Amino acid sequence: MIFSKSSLVKTATALSLAGTVMLASIFPAHAGTTDPELSLSELGGAEAIGFPGRTVEVSLGVRVPAGTTPETLTGNLQLPSEYSGGILELYKDGRILKTIPLTVKDNLAPVSLPLKDIPVEDGRIDFSLRAVMDVAGDQWCFKETESTLLDGKVKFSGTTANPTVIADFFPSVMRSLTIYTPENPSDSTKEATLEIASSLGSTYRTSNIDIDVKALPEGTVEPPTAPGDFERQIVLVESEEDAKTELINAGADNAFLMLSGVGEQLYDQARLLTDAMLPLAVETEVTAAGFGDIPNLATDVATLSELGIVNLHSESVARTSVAIGIERSRLRTYSAGLQVHLTGTYTPQPAQNSGQITISVGDTVLDSFTPDETGTINREFEVSGELLGRYSEIIVEYKSTGEISCGQTQPIGLNIDSESLVSSHHTDTPILSGFSTLPQAFQPSVDVALSEGTVADLGRAVDVVMGIQSLSSQRIRPHVVGWDEAVVSQNPTVFIDANGEKSDQLPSYLKQSDSTLEVTSKNEQNAENAELTRVLQTNGSLVAGALQAVWDAENSRIIVVASSQNNARQLDGLLAWLDADNARWTQLTGDVIVQVRDREPVQLSTVEKPDQPINASKVGLAVGIGVLIVAIITVVSIWLSRRAKAIQTPEQSQ
Missing domain, CATH: 2.60.120.260 (Galactose-binding domain-like)
Structure with missing residues (x-):
């Protein structure tokens, strides 16, 4: 029986996929983790x-x-x-x-x-x-x-418990997930794989989960080994006769989840895994149907509480402040600037003292005023687009002047109303350029095109999507499309071209040949405002893997291109380097990152920003993210570092 999203029912059909034997093989024993x-x-x-x-x-x-x-x-x-x-x-x-x-x-x-x-x-x-x-x-x-x-x-x-029903398959703590697919996966399998990776990557984002894609051994529909500590395994099987989600070896150390179906049927099984209805799947076999796509939650107007901004109170002697952290991806693509209506309260100053309240982003003061006896804040101000990074902090600071003595002077308090309103000025063209436009440029969805469509290419696409997903609390929803369709599309797209055989069909800042590297710079490079190409010629073979974030002006979109010069392993090395520490994804602010052989990857900035339409925003559009840097002459080396330490904030429920 097929069931809709309105109900979950157990299916009684035994597992029999095209005559495949029942999954009863014995894995090497792997006990649950004790006293972790x-x-x-x-x-x-x-x-x-x-x-x-x-x-x-x-x-x-x-x-x-x-x-x-x-x-x-x-x-x-x-x-x-x-x-x-x-x-x-x-x-x-x-x-x-x-x-x-x-x-x-x-x-x-x-x-x-x-x-x-x-x-x-x-x-x-x-x-x-x-x-x-x-x-x-x-x-x-x-x-x-x-x-x-x-x-x-x-x-x-x-000792950690093994799952006995589908609802309990995903633990509260998960270090790694392995997704197994057929050696030559269909588009529906690729789509389901990307859906699983992006949705679970978002759910476990704060844990820095590692997600791998591997091919099933020939002639089998089960993983070759049992899962490790805090690992889960999912197998995707293409079946036109039987669409379902099944927990195999329930309660055992070698339990894994099998999703079967084709097209939307298989995609629905994948969507179930992070849907609010998953806790209702208290059986070992269910079928999901009619789940549809996840709605886009980005908006143009929201209160601070709707943006997930909490803890807006502080108190101290003489000086105190409240930080309002805004994640750009919570606002609709693209934001050319913000208008903020800030309300709140503060402690009035005694008669002998005075003070000042300032509102700023970085070193830029957006507003300031002298506090009075009312103790109320009701201010409106603009935040221009070039001040908005992936994450921006608006600092409200209250300073007191006059005679101050520790232990005697009354503390001053500052409270910002969580119902304060933030309005985003929408534009069709990003204010920033390159990697700085991500992940916002990929919302509400992004297409994914693979030059070869192998399991290896699918794994590379997962690496790129997961890296970009790590930059945002908002879901990225990838959809697989054909290469030729993606080239002429107006949708933002991730292109995986591991051997570099099709990258010349795409707009690019970087071109590679056997011993030559070319980087094209744009926007006011010379008096004629023409493109400027720098060429680096080497004596030997130039083995390089690259990742680019390119503004496709013809189709008004951002594309990300992962490629190499006929050396897929070099691209894999670059992606592995990025994936080893999510802090490296946050450090991507240029347009291109290149790794030559086993050297440290190098990040290049080649353009200021896409050309802006005259009426793109209600606020004046300022200069882009910085002074133009001519590629190859000026580069920023990305050094190996530990993941940036984040100051703890109250965790949102996963």
């Missing part, structure tokens, strides 16, 4: 948790693997020299569960807090940490510095 210890980043948190101020409370959420109990949170609290020690309190629902002293040595205080009394709800625990610091001097209040919890880990007791 996981880092906060693996549990969906940040690598470093900031405590900005002398007395501050931070909310945390930690995922709990099924079958285990959280026991202890450990780490090291790094204190700046202004603090000599203090205490750290563990809170749950307003109750203090544990208080520990902070004993400092070499600016570090070891932390160990019991978690077993915190109830697990929906596969996670939520609690708060409150730090109260002892100051080393008398005038600490003029500049309250930040302490940071480093090396945070949670120790669990018990």
